Amino acid sequence: xxxxxxxxxxxxxxxxxxxxxxxxxxxxxxxxxxxxxxxxxxxxxxxxxxxxxxxxxxxxxxxxxxxxxxxxxxxxxxxxxxxxxxxxxxxxxxxxxxxxxxxxxxxxxxxxxxxxxxxxxxxxxxxxxxxxxxxxxxxxxxxxxxxxxxxxxxxxxxxxxxxxxxxxxxxxxxxxxxxxxxxxxxxxxxxxxxxxxxxxxxxxxxxxxxxxxxxxxxxxxxxxxxxxxxxxxxxxxxxxxxxxxx
Numbered sequence: 001x002x003x004x005x006x007x008x009x010x011x012x013x014x015x016x017x018x019x020x021x022x023x024x025x026x027x028x029x030x031x032x033x034x035x036x037x038x039x040x041x042x043x044x045x046x047x048x049x050x051x052x053x054x055x056x057x058x059x060x061x062x063x064x065x066x067x068x069x070x071x072x073x074x075x076x077x078x079x080x081x082x083x084x085x086x087x088x089x090x091x092x093x094x095x096x097x098x099x100x101x102x103x104x105x106x107x108x109x110x111x112x113x114x115x116x117x118x119x120x121x122x123x124x125x126x127x128x129x130x131x132x133x134x135x136x137x138x139x140x141x142x143x144x145x146x147x148x149x150x151x152x153x154x155x156x157x158x159x160x161x162x163x164x165x166x167x168x169x170x171x172x173x174x175x176x177x178x179x180x181x182x183x184x185x186x187x188x189x190x191x192x193x194x195x196x197x198x199x200x201x202x203x204x205x206x207x208x209x210x211x212x213x214x215x216x217x218x219x220x221x222x223x224x225x226x227x228x229x230x231x232x233x234x235x236x237x238x239x240x241x242x243x244x245x246x
Contacts, residue, residue, distance in 0.1 A: 002064070004064050004237065006092065006095065008065075008086060009010055009065035009066075009096075009231060010065075010095055011094065012064040012065035012067070013063040013068060013103065014064045014100070014102055014103040016067055016069045016103065017057075017069045017070075017099070017101075017103030017104050017186070018051075018061075018103035018104065018106040018107035018110065019053070020053065020054060020107065020183065021061075021103070021104045021105075021108050021182075021183055021186040021187065022067050022108070023045070023049055023053030023054070023057075023107075024046070024050050024053075024187065024194050025107065025192060025194045025195075026048030026115060027046050027048075027053075027109035028049065028189075028192055028193035029045045029111065029115045029117060029192045029193060030049075030115070031045035031047070031193060032057075033115075041169070043170060045124035045177075046170070047170035047171075050167060051166065052163070053171075054159075054162065054166055055159045056159075058158060058235060059159045060161060060184070062235035062236075063235065063236070063237055064237060065096075066232075066235060066237040067161065067223055067237075068096060068100070068233070068235050069100060069103075069161075070100065070142075070180040070182060071093075071096065071100055071181045072143065072180065072208055072209070072212045074088055074092075074096040075232050076098075076143050076146075076147070076215065076233075077091055077093070077233050078092075078230075079216060080216060080219065081228075081230025084228045085219060085228050085231070086230040086231050087231060087233065088198025088230070089185075092174070097181075097182070100182035100188070101185050102189075104185055104186025105185065105189055106183075107186055107188060108187060108188070109185045111190060111192075112189070112190050112192075113219070117191075117192060119189075120191045121188055121191060121195075122188055122189070122190060122196050123189045123197055124191075124195045124196055126175065126196050126197070126200045126204070127199070127200045127228035128174075130174040130175075131204075132203055132207045132227075133174075133207075134173035134174045134227070135173075135175050135211060136207050136210050136211040136214060137156040137173060137203055137211070138175065138178070139208045139210075139211025140181040140211040141142040141169070141215070142165060142166070142169075142211075143216060143219065144161065144213060144215045144218045144219050144222070145161065145165055145217045146162065146233055147223065147226045147233065148222065148223060150226070150233050150234075151163060151223040151226045151229050153235075155234075155236050156235070158234045159235065165166045166179070168240070178196070178208070179208060179211070180208070181204075181205045181208055181209075184196060184204050184205060184241040185205075191202045201228055201240050
């Protein structure tokens with residue numbers, strides 16, 4: 001099984017994370033403009049666009065990089081796959097994370113430009129006890145879902161399943177399910193409906209890392225050999241026919 005060259009995978013991760021944040025931030029701006037005064041409707045519009053956008057991005061870019069779009073997923077991929085020589089290497093995880101964070105920032109800037117929102121950092125403080133617990137739950141569930149799908153040979157369902165999970169988590173978690181350090185950092189750069197203040201980021205990211213640990217433990221408890229399919233996370237992204245990728 002031969003993966004795509006690393007530069008191509010990094011491009012896919014950058015573009016995918018950028019467009020994911022552009023979808024989240026852009027639809028948040030549109031929702032606040034079209035439905036002023038109705039926060040519930042705004043969240044419905046924002047979450048619906050995110051579900052659809054994330055599903056499409058996984059289908060589009062997953063065959064190249066796996067469509068992680070999330071440093072937590074990449075780190076879990078390395079940790080679980082390391083014993084069976086599957087998944088990302090630790091240097092690749094670092095490279096993925098740089099591409100993902102850079103993409104997240106670029107996506108927020110792009111959304112601001114499309115809606116003619118002036119540059120600036122978000123002033124929306126999101127830290128509370130409930131929000132932090134919610135980030136652990138959202139991140140742990142995401143990691144466990146992704147590896148369960150890969151381990152049971154249902155990677156083809158990852159795009160709609162992951163999209164559906166994130167869409168549901170918008171509503172069943174008080175934090176609206178950031179569950180992604182790169183997206184969290186990116187959303188700092190838009191002072192709009194979907195933004196998060198810089199001061200809230202360290203706590204959110206810390207809880208996402210805790211959620212990573214919980215998700216890994218849950219995955220190993222349910223599927224002890226899940227690391228053997230790390231190459232199929234989030235979707236299979238290797239081929240027996242290198243000419244088709246190279």
